[in-house]
Amino acid sequence: MRMTMANVNRMVAAWLLALMTLAAPYTVCAGEKITKPWVTGYITGEWHRSDGTIGILNDEDWNTLTHVIHHAAGLNSDGSLDMNYGGWQLSSQSRRTALIEQAHAKDVKVLFSVVNFGGYAPVLADPAKRQTLVTQLINVLKNGTDPGYDGLDIDLEPVTADSSGNNPNYEAFINDLHTQMKTINKTNNPGMLVDRPLLAIATGIEVVADNGGGDLRKLLAKLQDKLDQINVMAYDLSTINEGIVWHDGALYDGGNKYPTNSARSVVSANRAIQQFISGGVLPSKLGLGISAETRVWRGGKVTGSTDGVTAPLQAWTTEPLWWMSSGVDRGRYAQLMKPGYRCITGSTDDCSYKPEYYRWDDQAKMPYLSINKTGSASDMFISYNDPRSVSEKVKYVKEKGLGGVMLWEMGRECLPPGAGGGSVDQCVSGDGNYRPLLKAIRQTLRTGTGKYKPLLVQP
Secondary structure, three states, X not given: XXXXXXXXXXXXXXXXXXXXXXXXXXXXXXXXOOOOOEEEEEEEHHHEOOOOOEXXXXXXXXXXXXXXXXXXXXEOOOOOEEOOHHHOOOOOHHHHHHHHHHHHHOOOEXXXXXXXXXXXXXXXXXXXXXXXXXXXXXXXXXXXXXXXOXXXXXXXXXXXXXXXXXXXXXXXXXXXXXXXXXXOOOOXXXXXXXXXXXXXXXXXXXXXXXXXXXXXXXXXXHHHHHOOEEEEOOOOOOOHHHOEOOOOXXXXXXXXXXXXXXXXXXXXXXXHHHHHHHOOOXXXXXXXXXXXXXXXXXXXXXXXXXXXXXXXXXXXXXXXXXXXXXXXXXXXXXXXXXXXXXXXXXXOOOOOOOHHHEEEEOOOOEEEEEEOOOOOOOOEEEEOOOHHXXXXXXXXXXXXXXXXXXXXXXXXXXXXXXXXXXXXXXXXXXXXXXXXXXXHHHHHHHOOOOOOOOOOOOO
C-alpha cells in the first residue's frame, strides 16, 4: 500500500487513540493494572488462629485470590478507629502482620478495612474528625520495612449522593485520603507488594426507576480516578418494602416489574451494574459482589392462596417474616448445607438444604429452596448463592469486561468456630464439600473461550 500523508495521519491518530484507551484507567491517581479479573475476598477477624494466621484457606484458595480485605476496624464518633470492633482484636500488630506475611507469601495483596453502617456521616461532616480518620488510616498503612498492608478498603454504608451526584463530605474524605496515600510508596514503605497503596470502596446499588438518571452513579464516576476497586454489593437486594418475594442477589430481572411500580424492574445485579456504567463509571473499575450468606422468608399468606411464601415474585395478603425480622437468622452457606439447620429462633423447623426443596430460576440465574409445609406458618423461601449461580456471575464479569468479583465473606463457607461446629484451623463445611463457591470462581475463571479483556472505556 502506498503510504500517503493522509494514511500516515490516520495511523498516528489511531495509535494515539489506542494509547489513550489503554492508559485511561491507569493514571497516576489510581488504577492497578488489570491483567485478569480480581478475586477480592473479605476475611473477618474471627478467623485468626492463636499465631495470627488464617487456617481456613488452603493453597488452592490462596492461588484463586488476588486481594484479601482484612475486615475490619469500626469507626468511633470522634473519627478514630475502633481496632477491637467485633471483638476481633485488630489492635494486635502481631495478628495483622501474621495475615499479611501469609498472604504475601502467596503473592496476594491485603487491604485494611474500616466499616460503619449508617452512622459515619457526622464524622465526615466535621473536618477535624474527618482528618482524624484519614490520619489513623494512613498510620495503619505506614509499616516501614515490616510487612505492611497494600491498601485500604472503605466500607462506609450506604454511599449516597444528592440529585446532582454530590456528597461533599464523602468526596472530601476520599480526596484527602487519596492525597495522603500518594505520599506512601515502595521506597518508603517496602513492606508492601505494590508500588503504591490501593484504594477500594464497597457500595450498594441505586434504587431508581429503570429510566431514572440516578445520583450515586454520578458520584462514583467523579471519584473513580482515585479508586482501584469499586465493589458493588449486589446482594441484600430484596426487602419487604417492595411487596413481593425476590432473590437476594439475582443476576438478571427476567423482564419482571414490581406490581406496585411498573416503572421499575425487579432488582438485579445486571441492571445495577449497567446503571453505573451508563453514568460514566468504567467497567474495569467495577467488581461484582457475591454473598455467601442466606436470606430467609417465612410464612405469611400468598395472594390468592392459603400457602405461605415459597417462590420468587409472590405477593402477599399477610406479611411474611423476612431476613431482617427479629428471630430470623442471617445464616451462612455452610450452615444451610448442614442437616438440621435451624434458622428461626424458637422454632424446630428444619431450614437445611434438601434436594426436594431445590429450585433453579433460569431467568434470574439464582437457586432457592422452596419449602411448602402443611398450613402456611412454616412455609419458606430461602435465597442463596450456589456454585451454579456463582459461575454465572463470574462468566458475566468476563463477558462484560468488569474489573473482577468480590466475595463476602470467605468464612461463610465454613461453619462458625466453637459452638457452631467449625474451627479456626480449617474450613469445616456443612455437607463435607470444601468451598464449592470459591471453587466455582476458580473453575469459571480458568474455563471458557477467548482472552479476558477488561473494558477500559465506556461501551
